[in-house]
Amino acid sequence: MTVQLLLALISCVAAQTTGPQFQNGKVNGYIEETFIDEASGLAASRLHDGILYTQNDHGDAPHIYAINSSDASLVSILTISGAENHDWEDLAVGPCTQGSSTFCIYIADTGYSSANDDEANIIYRVQEPTSLTDEHQTLNVDSTLRFSWNEEESQALMVDPQANVYLISNVRSGRGMVVKLPQVWGQAVPTPVSSSTFLPILTTHHDPTAADISPDGKRLLVKAKSHVFYWSVPDGDYLAAVTKPPIELPYIHESLGEAICWDDKGEAYFTLGEGHFKPLYEYLPVNVIV
Template identity: 40%
Template structure:
């Protein structure tokens, strides 16, 4: 299958000062719905079970969420979406294979009332099975449906959906493979994905490219059945594995891995 993409343009609005030195393996970003100007960030392979609250303008750490009973083997992506009770929740995918086998777990916690360092309890823990060895990308749509993307080189990455029953069954749930993505990656990917806060746009990031889909009916499967737009003007970071829509949906943040990597904001003209 040959996929031809049209392009959409972005402008790099700013690159914040380098993140603190210990945050050198950022694997996921997500914009808070409750706290304007705050991004949630996780590190892969850190093993600390922490979610870092970053100032979106300068990259400084405002506080740390210490996830209770949230073990970390290889956290790969993070998303913000609705909780079952209608509140706002943070979703964390422990879906990497650093230890040669993915934990296949998604954690869910409520967004905190405040941004200082605090313990935060789990409100959900989802164990799943899938016929793919790992995923580096997590998305949550406006209805609270959770999606993951399998890792592949070239073509063959697939979209999987976690059945909602898995949050309450207490046993492993089988991920439903929905479709094969209409993208080609030169390296293993996708590495990150995010759905906009209004639920009407979708981003997927590979090592060197970012793609965007319009999703006016908020239907992820329908949107990804067609090619998206390749973002023109995005300049890849070193080992960049993180992407997040801004809270207003007017642009997105990216972040690379390594010492003194900068937080980048890209705006849509």
């Protein structure tokens, strides 16, 4: 049996494995702002109920957009002072440091354009704003984590409850490298990273395009262009968890879908695609009555 056939069988079995049950996606609203046209990341706020953060990838200024998860309306534009958007591919929200009660937004400047720029391959850490009452506000970079590797790019960033940062490389077939970054915040010289852990999936595109760890750390989502995969991680060992076959969850295909996140309770998940006037989809557990 070839490796390709084995991986295809794994993906087929995973889709039929018993696991959490979610309803098909429902449209909560549409992104009306034309300047949000390459939404490549999505993350749920831990300080503000019903708020999601998103960002454009390469070509935009260093902006994060706070949107309302119930109708996709824009709440605030956050300008990140001290950062540059070479190719921002994903966002995550988690504690700023292990044991901290302060939450940060993590920004992955890790796209293809970043890999070809000596000043990029950076994770920016920015403290969540305590208020979103202003339509425009500026946030300062709290710290940066610089790294180097042999992968062309990553579009999938995750942060666990202990403030550990994970990336998954974006490769043809989706079998990306999963790496846990060392906690070397603030170093000017990039730290080389590598891993022997690869996703056990098989796709026909360059994947994955996004990922997220639930706020309690026990659930993991990985989004490919045409699929959403799920792993249960009861012990917090994400590298070990992703070596096992995933469960496939409902997903309404988006032509350029590159963003996914859990809600702030880790119960439902959202997806958002690139382009103008894209819908924000919410996938609720089956026991929720809409």
